[in-house]
Amino acid sequence: MTASTLDVPAPTGAVGEPVLEIENLSVDYGYVDDATHVLRDVSLTLHRGEVLGLAGESGCGKSTLAYAATRLLPPPGLITSGSVHFTDRDGRRTDVLRQSDAELRASRWRDTAIVFQGAMNSLNPVYRVGRQIADGILAHRPGMRRREAWDQAASLLEMVGINADRLRDFPHQLSGGMRQRVMIAMALALDPQVLIMDEPTTALDVVMQRQIVEEIADLRQRLGFSVVFITHDVSLLIEIADRIAIMYAGDIVEDAGAEEIYRRPRHPYSSALLHSFPPLRGERRELTGIPGAPPDMHRLPPGCPFAPRCAHAMDVCREVRPGLTATALGDRGAQEAARRVACHLHDPASAGAHGLPPDLSR
Template identity: 75%
Template sequence: MDVVLEETGPGRAVVGDPVLEIRNLSVDYGYDEDPVHVLREVSLTLHRGEVLGLAGESGCGKSTLAYAATRLLPPPGLVTGGEVMFTDRDGSRRDLLALSDTELRASRWQDTAIVFQGAMNSLNPVFRVGRQIADGIRAHRPGMGRAESLEKAAELLELVGISTDRLRSYPHQLSGGMRQRVMIAMALALDPQVLIMDEPTTALDVVMQRQIVEQIADLRERLGFSVVFITHDVSLLIEIADRIAIMYAGEIVEDAAAQDVYRRPRHPYARGLLHSFPPLRGPKRELGGIPGSPPDLAALPSGCAFRARCPYVLDACAAVRPELVTPAVAGDDPRRTVACLRHEPERVAAAGFEPVPVPPELAAR
């Protein structure tokens, strides 16, 4: 990962350098004395040119993380701590959570852009799609004329595989897949460095899902932006993501290269997710699943939030909260992290419990 994006020199951006760093981000819902802690000190790093997949069950905090990091979190959501550091192409850094309203408006769509889950709800139903794209461009490029902005909108539609004669179409005249492509075109209008996609293939058939995923991969290769791809479908991420972070109950529980997560999951929850869909290739296997339901975020249990559903639960799991650490498995990528006491024998022993060896299926190589 050492391909230079620009000419080499001080402060130049290099593929593989961090472009977006979320540090200890915490989010509460509610303004009273007993708010719900939806995100608890979440840390995540997106590298330049990378596709980072963010997966987990509904309600685990994936979308909340994206909206909080981009300051789009609606009330009663409240960011209670943390930083979101963005590194520009020239090497300058700034905390998105500390920007003024004017600075934030200039940064949106130019530094970071987001494709929302419901394209029909994101597009104005009474304006043609060409005008909506052009208006967004002119809002950030006030010197650009109407004709020039519409020409740029036409180029963007062609970029995502839509004929330019669709500029005059209203959102309801487009299929679900075409509306999602319009949203991708709009997000790419100002050449952002980070593209956040919040379940962009939801409600699309599998053929259209495949087309959208392939198009995102192609555009990433051509334009060089970084992607945060949010979905509950881990099988989809394995095909497109370079790295996958698994969320559960408002925390990251595993963060590793996509192929490592797929072939050698270290967290019981990640393993359960992977066994809930058929393998992409190879011999058939019995599908499993994860018993029970995610915990109530307003009344999280002590220790590990996953322990009530975990087949590998220890006595220590009720008393000790796991931390993200490098798994205690020889030969693992040192950048890989997992939050499971099965991989923290020292903390288990320090808490007065008997350490237990890592099960073979959580230590496969």
């Protein structure tokens, strides 16, 4: 699993120039020969000002991708190949995976900030929230006085709709929604260009979920950062994301505009995933779910990992792993041409006689 090709075409048609380019990233869990390959040559590009949704079932590698791209992967996770290029506002391009520890520490939070899954556990229980926001600021602004950092923390809290006198509260004195808002305020402390949100609303009730998502959308409008929004809730993604990448078993299987994926999924898995969630708005549709379970990453079958659960699986699917390529319907215009999908059904040579099933060619 060595990555030598760096000229992976980035999906076009999105806003701005690339800010975070993940190329051929592979991650193993475990150090020995029988390590589990959790990410396999994943490439993904985030553009400036874009909200990129990352969706898929549990254990498909969404969070691993985010952790690996920020070098926060806990042991025994190991990045085996690939590169992650970050382009700052001046156009300087750096490979995050090859930064020294000091450079990495300096760039963290300033370039890419993260809002983690568990709002409940993301705050240190023994420090006041103000201190936790301030220490992140102070770590990157050595000359700054504590007082100034706290003042800045206060205005950050106001920005996410929390009264500034909550600065002196401990995390356990805040509700779940407030804690997640504090995390968002903290993430925006250094005006980062990329905000990675790993299931930021999963632990919250639907009302709070809605508020947080709207808050993020609003802040993005005002501050102009890019977002990688990780969730298994595809219908939520369609609301907030510009573009969606669907992951399955450590691979990206489809990468397209949010509206495109929602209305016209091209991969059988995307289609099945969409049918597993009730849409937030629009016409009702039948919920079907996906038969079977995600594969054991330790013993992946050859060929397409989704083949055993796929209604349209062909012989070739069980033998050859499909690559992320253009769809079979590329002649339908620029939007369609920009889409990428990893499925043999879109390869005219293998799909041949069958053609594309009607539910994937709308």
